[in-house]
Amino acid sequence: MSLADSPNGDVSMASETSKVPANSLTDTMPCILRKAKDHSSSTYSLHFLAEGAANVVFSIRQSSGSDTPFEFKTTKSSSNSDKKLPLGHVLRVSKGLAKTPSCPEIKKDYDEKVTELLQYAHLEDCGMPLQLTKLDSEVVAHLNQEIKSHSRRKVQILDRKETRYGLLMQDMSPVAGESITIEIKPKWLAQSPNAPEGLASYRCRTCALQAHKSKEARAKRGQNDPHGKKRKRKSKESSTEATHDRNLAAIDATYVCPLLLAQGDAHFVRPFVHRKVREAADSLSKPLDPAAESRLVEALTEYLCTGRGHTVLQALRQYQADYDATGILARPEWLDLAKDAKKRLEELEKQRSSASTSSRAKNEASEKEYEETKREAGCVERFDNNLRLAMTLRDCSIFIRANYAGAGEVKCEGKIGDLDFKSVQKIPDWSDKEEELRNGLYYRGAHSAGGGDRDYKEDCAIAIEWRKNRPRWW
Helix, strand or coil: CCCCCCCCCCCCHHHHHHHCCCCEEEEECCCEEECCCCCCCCCCEEEEEEEEEEEEEEEEECHHHHHHCCEECCCCCCCCCCCCCCCCEEEEEECCCCCCCCCHHHHHHHHHHHHHHHCCCCHHCCCCEEEEECCCHHHHHHHHHHHHHHHCCCCCCCHHHHHHHEEEEEEECCCCEEEEEEEEEECCCCCCCCCHHHHHHCHHHHHHHHHHHHHHHHHHHHHEECCEEEEECCHHHHHHHHHHHHHHHHHHHHCCCHHHHHHHCCHHHHHHHHHHHHHHCCCCCCCHHHHHHHHHHHHHHHHCCCCCHHHHHHHHHHHHHHHHHCCHHHHHHHHHHHHHHHHHHHHHHHHHHHHCCCHHHCCCCHHHHHHHHHHHHHHHHHHHHHHHHHHHHHHHEEEEEECCCCCCCCCEEEECCCCCCCCCHHHHHHHHHHHHHCCCCCCCCCCCCCCCCCCCCCCCCCHHHHHCCCCCCC
């Protein structure tokens, strides 16, 4: 059954879903994180771990020595009395930026929307349940000091009452000498519905955006002037341009076409995994020996191509396609449909108000028309909600921790994170970006890494299929 099949006709989950197992992080009321007076067995230290554009993640350790001690105080209504609960978890805090949800909103949307998706796809074990916790001002001040000391972006947390919350979630960090953790951003696992049809497309949505980013990076480097002549670097610019070079190299080094990833083609997945393993190993205090590295690469490749990871990718691809079947550029048509339906609805409601209840009951055709028109009038809200969910699933992360301790089988554990329901305010941005990729001919293969059009060695699933099926005269 398609995920889009439902009595309403819009995308929704089936009712026969299994119950989510009780989790100590989801069935408690919010706790409060505050500064403690002194160290004890129930106090913790908070340290900068990682960050994205909108959120910062902090590790939670047992406090000692020179650490600033903090404590988690559960509310009286909480059923959880385990004071050691935070160990094995991390604290995720929103920066409070525009067009991004707050921690309470993230928690609410996860429980109401994401949990149901995971249930329907039988991926409950791959979720990362969230526990909302309040932060006092001293905690926020400490976290901002950690950001100031360790972050490259230096964007601090806004200390406002409505943003003074954090989320506890499972810690997927590796253990030196025992495991490594790689992060994968699946992105668009199916082609954009707004991409040019047939042989007119040479790239998938993510590869088209990759080409766009590469072109922008080359432009920032100022490699060429408008006439195509090579420009000499000024000494003041060399450091900035070198940074752009490194950023561009980093993008290319750990990239694989999402469609090839979803297909589970080991020929393309294995080199990608190998680069990811090398990248993860570089951050470990204890280096990987060649034998362990080889075992990890093979185990992770199998996990993504035929194992549980492949199942996750297939489910995400199906959800993305079902929740966004027509694409963002079809939204104006839905707006027109809703506008016309609202006018018809007003007329039908006038007719209903003037007719008696008995006459309406007899006129089944009129009642059916009224219900269908009413549904059409709300089509934009449903379209936007489904689109936001599809975009949420396109921006998630898969964290895979692979335990290679001992001589036995490498065990892989995968969790889907970063499932923050996207804001409706982002819709104009998505529309602009889709127009830019279409009008800039990025889908059609323009702006290749070498600066020309259609790189015939480009490893995109669409490009590979294009080269197989193109006419001989092309």
